[in-house]
Amino acid sequence: MKLLIVDDHAVVRSGLASLLDGKHGIAVVGEAGEGDEGIAKALELRPDVVLMDLSMPHGKDGLTATAELKKLAPEIAVLILTMHDDEEYLFRSIQAGASGYILKNAPHEELVSAIRSVAAGHAYLYPTATKRLMSEYLERLSGGGQPSDAxxxxxxxxxxxxxxxxxxxxxxxxxxxxxxxxxxxxxxxxxxxxxxxxxxxxxxxxxxxxxxxxxxx
CATH class of the missing domain: 1.10.10.10 (Winged helix-like DNA-binding domain superfamily/Winged helix DNA-binding domain)
Known part of the structure; x- marks a missing residue:
């Protein structure tokens, strides 16, 4: 499986590359520090999976980059790797076209499992996320508790x-x-x-x- 890592922190990128490259059938084919660079490298390298951070202040953020990449290359799976344990970001990531959502504090084995899952064409959500996503969806349908518009x-x-x-x-x-x-x-x-x-x-x-x-x- 060819993997592209998109994260604004060079230390995080190199750490992930060292952890994953050449192991578990994964080959890290490239890295990018922001969304536009990530899109360009994905279109050039055609990885099976893009491991995408959400918050990248110096350039295009992960949500926007995911949405644009999926329009240009829908066959490339995007796995969101983030520190945000929040149902709204989970919901927006899936809406943008991401195949999976996993937290940065997840165990190494879980990250590998998530990469393999989305590479195979399946969806992956970290434990308990499915329940939280469904609760969020039902809350949206009910329209309850929304703040007044000011x-x-x-x-x-x-x-x-x-x-x-x-x-x-x-x-x-x-x-x-x-x-x-x-x-x-x-x-x-x-x-x-x-x-x-x-x-x-x-x-x-x-x-x-x-x-x-x-x-x-």
């Missing part, structure tokens, strides 16, 4: 931070992208939560999805 009260900067937060960027990553301090990001985020009547990050992500802020081009 989107128009947000400033342009607040809308920008809302979108980046929903896509999985950390406060530090947002600060670097927007060239502002982490404290300023935290203040804007607090105002966003207050104006929208939100209390948790999953609620914020759901709201952003409703507003179309996570839609793929």
């Amino acid at each position: 989107y128009d009260t947000l400033s342009d900067r607040e809308k920008e931070i809302l979108s980046l937060t929903a896509k999985g960027y950390s406060n530090k990553e947002i600060a670097e992208l927007l060239t502002i301090s982490v404290k300023t990001v935290e203040t804007h985020k607090s105002h966003v939560m207050e104006k929208l009547g939100l209390k948790t990050r999953p609620e914020l992500v759901k709201y952003a999805a409703q507003k179309g802020l996570l839609q793929f081009e």
Whole structure:
């Protein structure tokens, strides 16, 4: 199985390559540090599986890259490898076309199993994720508990931070992208939560999805 690793951290990429290359029938054919580079290398190298990180602040994020790659090369399986143990990111990853979703703290054997599974054309979700995804889907169908719409009260900067937060960027990553301090990001985020009547990050992500802020081009 040919594997392409897409992650913005060089140490993570090299670690995964050392762990997987030449073992378990896996050949690591390339690495990329952001989404656009990942798409280009996938189209050039034609791997069986792309191991894709979600949050990559310096370039195209993993969700957008996954959606674009699946349009260009639907035969290439994408396995999301992320630190986000969150049903909303799981839901969005599958919606983007990913064949699997696994956490970065998963055991080595589970990662290998996930790669082999998606390479064979099957879906793979980390343990308990199927139940959580179904619960999220049923909640969406019911339409219950959604916050009132106060989107128009947000400033342009607040809308920008809302979108980046929903896509999985950390406060530090947002600060670097927007060239502002982490404290300023935290203040804007607090105002966003207050104006929208939100209390948790999953609620914020759901709201952003409703507003179309996570839609793929």
